[in-house]
Amino acid sequence: MxxxxxxxxxxxxxxxxxxxxxxxxxxxxxxxxxRPAPAPTPATSAPRAPRGIPGLGPERSAAIPARCEQAVVVTGRGKDSPLCTVVLHQRTDAGWRAGPAWPAHNALRGWSAHHLIGDLRSPLGVYTLSDAGGLLPDPGSRLPYHRSGGFHSPGTGFEGEPLEGSFDYVIAIDYNREPGTSPLDWTRPLGPGRGGGVWLHVDHGGPTHGCVSVAKAHMKDLLRTLDPGRHPVVVMGYADWLAH
Structure with missing residues (x-):
């Protein structure tokens, strides 16, 4: 008792x-x-990366090879605009995870689904990224890096800005070129009339002839991050086209 x-x-x-x-x-x-103890509240799970890449519709997403684990997405403001944004997305077990958004330039007259030499438009599409190079020493690129004095870029751009240093670092976009060669290689599988020499390169503060340009620090980030073992690609176009 x-x-x-x-x-x-x-x-x-x-x-x-x-x-x-x-x-x-x-x-x-x-x-x-x-009273019975209340049921425990489930622990809040960590935020999950999006399964797909934001801004890409089913057609563009399907064009990314299944083995690709790194995608540089270039989103133009409009079909005829030279302004765009670049974001590196990396595939994780939970889905695609986006890096920071970088302001960038594309060609003076915007974009083209059938790029021709001299049209001053960047080619729409999904392209592999196989080779890099530049005027300056290799900053730690994982892609094969081809250093050459041929990357000298004299003259001025469309807005009178100096082009010097634009090709200090470049990454070749595999549009109308032979992968596995220097970005300076001028082999054109589609023929010379379809243009070529389309690169990611250092921004000079104005529109390009057909390339995509970002700040020098961002080019170094890309060179040090893009890994050929992860089969990187670039997905490039204006926002409405990418959304299909």
């Missing part, structure tokens, strides 16, 4: 009550003590 009374006394003790909002009577405290 002593043990029972002791247990009852403990049951009524306010020391067994937890949480805020005191002032309940002994009967309420006993009732509260007899």
């Amino acid at each position: 002593i043990r029972r009374r002791t247990a009852a006394a403990l049951l009524a003790s306010p020391l067994l009550l937890t949480g805020c909002g005191g002032g309940a009577g002994a009967a309420e405290r006993r009732t509260a003590a007899r």
